[in-house]
Each structure stands twice: as C-alpha cells, then as structure tokens.
Amino acid sequence: xxxxxxxxxxxxxxxxxxxxxxxxxxxxxxxxxxxxxxxxxxxxxxxxxxxxxxxxxxxxxxxxxxxxxxxxxxxxxxxxxxxxxxxxxxxxxxxxxxxxxxxxxxxxxxxxxxxxxxxxxxxxxxxxxxxxxxxxxxxxxxxxxxxxxxxxxxxxxxxxxxxxxxxxxxxxxxxxxxxxxxxxxxxxxxxxxxxxxxxxxxxxxxxxxxxxxxxxxxxxxxxxxxxxxxxxxxxxxxxxxxxxxxxxxxxxxxxxxxxxxxxxxxxxxxxxxxxxxxxxxxxxxxxxxxxxxxxxxxxxxxxxxxxxxxxxxxxxxxxxxxxxxxxxxxxxxxxxxxxxxxxxxxx
Amino acid sequence: xxxxxxxxxxxxxxxxxxxxxxxxxxxxxxxxxxxxxxxxxxxxxxxxxxxxxxxxxxxxxxxxxxxxxxxxxxxxxxxxxxxxxxxxxxxxxxxxxxxxxxxxxxxxxxxxxxxxxxxxxxxxxxxxxxxxxxxxxxxxxxxxxxxxxxxxxxxxxxxxxxxxxxxxxxxxxxxxxxxxxxxxxxxxxxxxxxxxxxxxxxxxxxxxxxxxxxxxxxxxxxxxxxxxxxxxxxxxxxxxxxxxxxxxxxxxxxxxxxxxxxxxxxxxxxxxxxxxxxxxx
Amino acid sequence: xxxxxxxxxxxxxxxxxxxxxxxxxxxxxxxxxxxxxxxxxxxxxxxxxxxxxxxxxxxxxxxxxxxxxxxxxxxxxxxxxxxxxxxxxxxxxxxxxxxxxxxxxxxxxxxxxxxxxxxxxxxxxxxxxxxxxxxxxxxxxxxxxxxxxxxxxxxxxxxxxxxxxxxxxxxxxxxxxxxxxxxxxxxxxxxxxxxxxxxxxxxxxxxxxxxxxxxxxxxxxxxxxxxxxxxxxxxxxxxxxxxxxxxxxxxxxxxxxx
Numbered sequence: 001x002x003x004x005x006x007x008x009x010x011x012x013x014x015x016x017x018x019x020x021x022x023x024x025x026x027x028x029x030x031x032x033x034x035x036x037x038x039x040x041x042x043x044x045x046x047x048x049x050x051x052x053x054x055x056x057x058x059x060x061x062x063x064x065x066x067x068x069x070x071x072x073x074x075x076x077x078x079x080x081x082x083x084x085x086x087x088x089x090x091x092x093x094x095x096x097x098x099x100x101x102x103x104x105x106x107x108x109x110x111x112x113x114x115x116x117x118x119x120x121x122x123x124x125x126x127x128x129x130x131x132x133x134x135x136x137x138x139x140x141x142x143x144x145x146x147x148x149x150x151x152x153x154x155x156x157x158x159x160x161x162x163x164x165x166x167x168x169x170x171x172x173x174x175x176x177x178x179x180x181x182x183x184x185x186x187x188x189x190x191x192x193x194x195x196x197x198x199x200x201x202x203x204x205x206x207x208x209x210x211x212x213x214x215x216x217x218x219x220x221x222x223x224x225x226x227x228x229x230x231x232x233x234x235x236x237x238x239x240x241x242x243x244x245x246x247x248x249x250x251x252x253x254x255x256x257x258x259x260x261x262x263x264x265x266x267x268x269x270x271x272x273x274x275x276x277x278x279x280x281x282x283x284x285x286x287x288x289x290x291x292x293x294x295x296x297x298x299x300x301x302x303x304x305x306x307x308x309x310x311x312x313x314x315x316x317x318x319x320x321x322x323x324x325x326x327x328x329x330x331x332x333x334x335x336x337x338x339x340x341x342x343x344x345x346x347x
Numbered sequence: 348x349x350x351x352x353x354x355x356x357x358x359x360x361x362x363x364x365x366x367x368x369x370x371x372x373x374x375x376x377x378x379x380x381x382x383x384x385x386x387x388x389x390x391x392x393x394x395x396x397x398x399x400x401x402x403x404x405x406x407x408x409x410x411x412x413x414x415x416x417x418x419x420x421x422x423x424x425x426x427x428x429x430x431x432x433x434x435x436x437x438x439x440x441x442x443x444x445x446x447x448x449x450x451x452x453x454x455x456x457x458x459x460x461x462x463x464x465x466x467x468x469x470x471x472x473x474x475x476x477x478x479x480x481x482x483x484x485x486x487x488x489x490x491x492x493x494x495x496x497x498x499x500x501x502x503x504x505x506x507x508x509x510x511x512x513x514x515x516x517x518x519x520x521x522x523x524x525x526x527x528x529x530x531x532x533x534x535x536x537x538x539x540x541x542x543x544x545x546x547x548x549x550x551x552x553x554x555x556x557x558x559x560x561x562x563x564x565x566x567x568x569x570x571x572x573x574x575x576x577x578x579x580x581x582x583x584x585x586x587x588x589x590x591x592x593x594x595x596x597x598x599x600x601x602x603x604x605x606x607x608x609x610x611x612x613x614x615x616x617x618x619x620x621x622x623x624x625x626x627x628x
Numbered sequence: 629x630x631x632x633x634x635x636x637x638x639x640x641x642x643x644x645x646x647x648x649x650x651x652x653x654x655x656x657x658x659x660x661x662x663x664x665x666x667x668x669x670x671x672x673x674x675x676x677x678x679x680x681x682x683x684x685x686x687x688x689x690x691x692x693x694x695x696x697x698x699x700x701x702x703x704x705x706x707x708x709x710x711x712x713x714x715x716x717x718x719x720x721x722x723x724x725x726x727x728x729x730x731x732x733x734x735x736x737x738x739x740x741x742x743x744x745x746x747x748x749x750x751x752x753x754x755x756x757x758x759x760x761x762x763x764x765x766x767x768x769x770x771x772x773x774x775x776x777x778x779x780x781x782x783x784x785x786x787x788x789x790x791x792x793x794x795x796x797x798x799x800x801x802x803x804x805x806x807x808x809x810x811x812x813x814x815x816x817x818x819x820x821x822x823x824x825x826x827x828x829x830x831x832x833x834x835x836x837x838x839x840x841x842x843x844x845x846x847x848x849x850x851x852x853x854x855x856x857x858x859x860x861x862x863x864x865x866x867x868x869x870x871x872x873x874x875x876x877x878x879x880x881x882x883x884x885x886x
Contacts, residue, residue: 064505066530191548200553202511210536213511213554250684251731251790255745255797256721265748269735297513297538297545307539310451310517346735346777 035077040097042072045081048095048102053083056091073121080105080117112316119308120320123301131214134324137300140221140293141286147226148286149279152233157263159238170234177231183292185228190220190296217296229286236278240271273343280336284329301325390439390606394599397462403441404461405432408450411543413567413624414467427563427624431484432465432591434616435607451517454478458594463604467563469519470590479601482608483588484617489520490562491580492569494550501557501580504533511536513546513555519587520559551575563589566625632696635660635832636681636801641690643673643680643856650676651687652856660800663833665843665864668853669879674836675728677853678803681834682723694719695800721749724794728806730786732778738765738789739774742796750797757796764792768822784815788822795826802826804835840883844868852876 049057053068060066073080082094082105094105096114105114125133158170177185194200201216209215244267252262291302299307305321308314398404407428409415415426424445436443446461453464457478469487470480491501491512501507504527514520516539527533538555540546546558547568558565562581569576593601611617636658643651651673658664666674679685681692683700692700699719701709733741742761746752765771768788770781778786787807794802804823808816820842827833827846837843843850843864850867852860852875860873871877 060530064532065527066532069526069529071529191545191552194552194554195548202554210509210511210534213536213538216554245731247727247729247731248733251725251727251733253684254682254723254725255793256717256749257745261748265744266733270733294541295545297540297549299539307516343735346779 032077035099038100039074039077039079040100040102042074042079042081045072045079045095045097045102046070048081048093049083050093053091053093056085057083071118073118073126075117075121075126078113078117080114080121082114082118115314115316116320119305119314119317120324122308123304123320123324125299125304129211129214131211131218132299133304134301134328136218136293136298137287137290138328140218140225140290140300141283143222144225144229144286145279145283147222148229148233148282149237151226151230152235152237153268155230155234156237156241159234160241174231174234177228178235182224182228182289183295186221186224186292186295189224190217214298217293217298221293221296221298225286225289229282232282233279236275236282237271239278240274241267243274244270269343273340273347276336276340276343280333283332283336287325287328287332388438388610390603392439392599392603395603396594396597396600397441398458399444401441402444403432403436403439403463404444404446406446406448406453406456406461406464407466408453409445409447411450411467411564413570414563427485427620428465428467430620430624431611431617432463434611434620435604438607438610439603454592457592458596462594462597462600464592467561467589468592469587471587474592478595479593479597480590481593481601481604483590484608485563485589485621486586487589488562488586489523489582490560490565490578492547492550492558492560492565493556493577493579494553495575495577497556497577497579499556499579503580504559504582506580507535507557507559508533509535510556511538511554512557512559513538513540513549514559515540515543515546518561520561523585524559547576563625570626634658634693635662635695636834637691637693637696638681639691639693641677641680641687641692643676643685643687649856651680654690654856654858656851656858658801658832658834660832661830662848663827663831663846664835664849664851665847666834666836666851666853667838667840667843667879667883668851668859672853673856674853675805678805678834678836681803682720682725684725694722721797722799723801723803724797724799725803726787726790726794726805726807728809730778730783730790730810732786732790732793734778737775737777738770738781741778741789742793745793746796761792761796764795765789767825768792769818782815783811784818787811787819791819791822791826801832801834804833804837806836806838808837808839838883840868840880852879854879 056068057070060068067085069082069084071080071082071084077098079097080095081097082092084090084092092106094111094114096103096105096110096117098113103110103113105111121127123133125135128135130136130139155170155174158166159174161167161170190201201220202212203216204219205212205215241263248266248270249262252266257266288302290300293300294303294306301321301324305317308317407415407424409417409424409426411426413426414428415424417423418425424447429445432445433443444461446456448456448460450466453466454474454477457464468474468480470483474480489504491504491507493499493501499506504524507524507527512524512535514524514537521537521539524535524537528535528537538546538549540549543560543564546555546560549555550558557579565576565578569578591604593604608617634657636656638654638656641651641654642649654677666678668674676685680687686705687700687702688705689703690701691698697715697719698709698711699716700711701707732738733744736744739758739761742764743754743757746757746760747754762771762774765774768791770785770788770792773781773785773789778789781789791802791807807823808819811819816839820839823833823835823842824846835842835847847864849861850864851858852867852871852873854875860867860871860876867876868880871880
C-alpha cells in the first residue's frame, strides 16, 4: 500500500501508460466538474412547467389530495425534471437540463436522454435510503460475501475435522443449504420464522423509524444470504485446503506445530490464493442472486428495472441496468485480482 | 440384442413421461357450475371467431383468490371468474379451456394464445385503446385492511399518513397509493409485493401497519379469516369495474358475451355467485 | 543429566496396512552421536520406519523410547500406555526431520520458515530466534538468501534451508528421509556436505539414503532393510565388503555397479 502511494506521487518516474491514463482521468473529471457547475439548477428546472401545469401545481398547494407529481433527478452532469398528473386526463411534461440549457424531453434524443437519466437515477437508488437499488445490491453482496467467507472457513474446518460431532453437523448444514433454493430459504426466514415464533423483523428497529420495515427485511435477507453463501464458500474453502500438499501438514507436524496452528499459519494462508477466483465467482453469482430480494419487498437493480419495464412499457431500461452491473463487476473483479496477486507473491 | 432391449425400454419410459405430461396439460373443461339458468336460450354465434371451434380459450393468472385459484388438487381452477366464464361458455354451448398465464403481458396473448382474458381485469381507458371489454360483471373499490385489534380509524387515504403499508405491485392499489406519495399528498412507506398473500403475511407478522387492496380481494380474505383483520376503509367514490377482455377485431364475441352477462344478471346467477365467493353483504 | 544408555530405541515395531506387512518386528538401539544409514531396495519400509519414529505414520504395535523415556507404546493399533501430551511433545521435538521433497512453507521467506516453529511452538523470543536462524543459515551457506521465497531457490538450497529449519528446534536426533533423491546430481554435493558437517559435530543421525558414497564416508553403522525387516546390520566395512545376506549382496552389487 505504501509503495503504491509512493509510486503514485513520484510523477517523474511514472510509466508512460500510467501518465496517459491519469491525464485522461483528470481531463474527464475536469469536464464533469465544469458541466455539473453550469447545469441548470433545480429551481430553474422546476420553472419550466407550462402555464397549464403551473395552475395545477398552484391548485395542489391548498388541496388535501394533490395531483401533480414533480420529479427532479440530478445525475452529475445532467438533470431531469418531469411534471405529470395521473387519472383520466394525463398530462406529461419532461425536461432535460445540460450545460446551462434546458431541453424538451418528450420525444427524440431528448426523450432518450431523459429516460436514461431517470432510469439510472432510480436504479442507483439516489434519493432513496441506502437499502434501495444499486446501493442495496452492493451492500448486500459485499456483506454476504464477508459473512460467507468467515462462516465458510469455519464450516470447512469443521467438515474436514476428524471429530464426528463437529464434522457431521457441518456436512449436514452444507448439504441442507446447498440443496435448497435460496428463494425458499429467504421465504422461510422472512415469512415463516416470525409467524412461528411471533416476532417481526421490523421490531428490531425503532418503531418511530419509518424505514424500519426495509431494515428488518434487509436483516432477514442478510441472514438468509449469509447462511446460504456460507455453505457454498465452505466447499470452496474445503477444496482449497485439501488441495494443499500433504507434505505441508507433515512438515508442520514434524516441527511440533499443533493442528490449529498448522491450519492458521501454514495451510490457510497458502489456500487463500486458490480460494480467491472461485470466491470472486461466488460474489458475482451473489450480485445476480441479490435480485431475489424482490420476494421480501426490497428493490435491487433488477427489480427496479423490471418494474420500470412493466409500468412504462419501456425496453431501453435494461441498458443502464447492464452498464451498472458491468461497472460493479469490473470493480470487484479488479479488487479480487489484487487480493489474489497479494497472496501469490511467493509464486 | 441387449442394447436393442435397452433402447426399447428407454422409448417406453419416454412415452410414459410424455403421456404423463399430456395428462397434466389436459384441461378440465366441463366442471361448469350447473347454475341457476332457468331458460335454455340459444345465442347467435355467427361472426364469432374462436381459435379452436367449439372451445373458448381463456387467459387467466390462476393465483388471485377469490377470483381465480387452484382447488386443493392443485390442477382445477376455481373462483369467481372461473364460475362466470364457465357459465358463459355453458350457455353459449362452448367448452372452456383455461390457460394459466402470468399477469405481466397477459393482454398480449389475446388472439394468439386465447380468445379472451377473464382475470380480474380492471377496465381502464388506456386498456380500452388496444382491446374490447365486456360490460362490467363486478365492481371493485380500493380498501384498507388493518390487523384485528388496531384502533386507528381510517376515513380516507390521507389518514394513512406516516404509516407503512403493503400492496401488490403493478395493481390499481399500487398506482393510486404511489400517486398519493409522489405528489406529496401523504408521507407513506410503500412495501410492494409480487403476491397479495405476501401483503397479508406481512400484516400478520407485524411488518406493515396496513394493506391496501382491491375490496373484492379483501372481501375474500375477510370471509375466510373474520377474526384476523378489520375492514378499515373502502373508497366508495372511485369505483372501478372488472370486465372480460376481448380481442379488438372480435366485436361479435363481445356482443354475445354482453348478451349472456345481461341474462345472467337478470336471472340472479351473478348475485348468487357473488354471495358464494364474497359473502353476503 | 543424560542418564540413558541409548538416545533412541525401538522394540518390536511393526506396521501393517490391512494384510500387507510393511514393518515387521524392528528392534534398534541408537547411541548418542551415532550416524546410521538405512539402505535397501524400494518398498523395503525404510521411509515408513523413519516416519513412524516421529509419528507421521502410526505403527500397529511396538515401543519407541527417546532418551530412555517411553515415547510411544502401541499394540494392535491401539495406544497402550498413554503418555501425557507435554512429555510426548517434548520428546517429539528431540527429533528433527528432513523430507525428500523439502516441504518448505512456500508462502514464507527462508528466514520466516526457520523462525516459525521456535516462536510458535517453543515461544522463544523473536529477536533471539532470528539471530540463531541467521547463524544456521550461515552454517548451511545461505545467509544471503534469508529474505527469498523458497520457490526462488534451487532444490539443493531448499533442502539446506529445510535442514536449518529442523536444526532451529535444537533437536538431538536428525531424521533424513532420502534428502537427496529429488535433487539434480550436481546439487547433491552441497547438501551432503552440510550433513557431513553435522555428523562431525556429533549429531545423532538416521539417514535413509541411496548415496552409498555418503554412507561409506560418515556412517557408523549401516542397516540393510528388505521386506519390512532389518536383513542385515553392521559396521559399514562389514556390510560393504563382507555382506552375509544374499539379498544384501545382490542389492549392493546392483547399486555399486551401476
């Protein structure tokens, strides 16, 4: 880590490729900064409403049943604003703000850009709590993988242990959680357990917190995903541990190392390198499996894009979804590769 | 020789499996309610286009009780819609073939996979642009259901302010309450589920404070579990009607179905079926 | 303090894999400072015998004494006399072992390999251990490789590190299981030199080897094993020049003539 930063600031000795990369990145950042500074403000956007719409908004002010939905989405360099009424007389007005200009977004390129901004904004879960959209997907997958790796290591050690009182339950656990679908495990944990034992996941949080229902569902999801991922990781860890040469065990034993120390100091550090690629795979699977949370009322990227497709009958919604997924996957593949590299220094 | 025998056995097993699947695919086409029809009037079917002669193919998402659900055997569709469509077909002298389809995109199948859709479809202006609807056979309102023992009073949707409610995704309830939220009328947390059953389970478990749902569906749940829930509010002002969706080019079919529905209303069949599925009012 | 006659003693050591007899009633008494070479055709049970001394193989029956203390007593695949863990561990650590395939820990540097056991098992002071490890590396001629990873070293260098690693635990007996068999011929010399130095320092050594030259040079006694028994044993002069057992004769003939 230290050397990384040292190299980073050692501008004179940068490799040519690094130089070019940094120049490009900085240029893009600068352009983004300028564009985001000169894009129309929220107030500007909201002034765009037509006279008819202004009247409706005015009428809403003192009404107990309001009719106009004002949507304002800001996405770094672009912003999007729409006014719509529901019911029999539907009126829709959409605007896109970019580089100090406001464009109509009811058709053509404007419409496409508007939709992209709006969909991306919704899928990222901007303006919502953390348990929404891409934020939910990321949080759930990352925490699940962490829990899975820790639980999986313990289970794997249990499974290969000679003590039957330990290995049998671990094997049974792994068999059970790998042999049943995640969706059903999720159902059982979120719906069945509270019904049987008379508690609510929501009660884990402050009753006055109006986000409690999502937090509760998230905890249930985390437990289900963690338990499930633990079983899969256990097999990965077990395979990695058992792939280490028997001679390593013998050498450690001949030196008087206990079983625990042999595992901790000799075997597991060597197997990490072999675990990383399959765990990266498992992580990416989890990223996709995270969409199952729709079953317990949480909305991840896939669920949101599906909802948009049904309610707006729009098929380009999947474009931003694909891009968001690819960016997340690329980022984590990079991290996993770095970890693998770190643990294979000695090769 | 041995190999030949093995192949024969394999073919035998595969035929058996195929036969089994074929058996599953067969529809129970004659479980129609004998009903209360007094006069055996005949209807004029000239100009009616059907995918299969003598059979009315019906698209339905089976799994929305009490409108349509599978009976205990897991294969026979039952429910209010099923009774209505069976009776219509019986009076027209047609057999019924119910095709179980996901509600997402159910209307796209009209004219291709089935002749009509009878699956608790709300008649809306938007839908009317691309299909025909029969005369409404049941009216529906949006209702608020609370858990038994809850003392809150709800006299309009505005009273849901600050609550956490569950509703079924992509339904009229979803549209309505989402509109209340997005326009800023009330501050509410909406938990949107794929299935109505999930909403009621969440209410049971205490995850949500209330369920907003079609009154017809609520009637069914309350009839089954009278001690568990309270009917807190019904939005009488904004009624919506359910109709049978028919292909745009099939005017003749719409005409004859409307005729039958009018007769069923007149001779009390609809009222009787309503009472059977939703309890007496 | 050393009130024992033999530093290592085995009585009636036998081992079966099912019906296959690998070791049959082996009795051996080793005096402190003796260098014993075990030779014999492959499959004779030489490695198994060596490995069973420090419990890498479980013997079926027999007794093993280290420095006069009972280390292991098994009959019919069951431990008969239980020896408390601490004593057993203490006695186990009197033996250092070198393997045919070195078995260095690839994720640790040379220095870390050597320091691991003294620090983790004997809980010795890190700095002292490090210093001693450097001395050992000096001794095996690899002081400049202290911070390399084992995979960057040649086979001969790795084996010398393995010897240093075993020596770091300050054992009184060194067991060598074919230490040069996996090496390229030109790398054998350095390893053997280190072993010869050890022998000269008075280390008690049991060496399973095919290096007859080494045996001739340093062994006090040679055991010829065949079919799970010690077929012949004696001073190197007697075994090499006047073998009595016909199997020894034919083995030596084939080995020395090639």
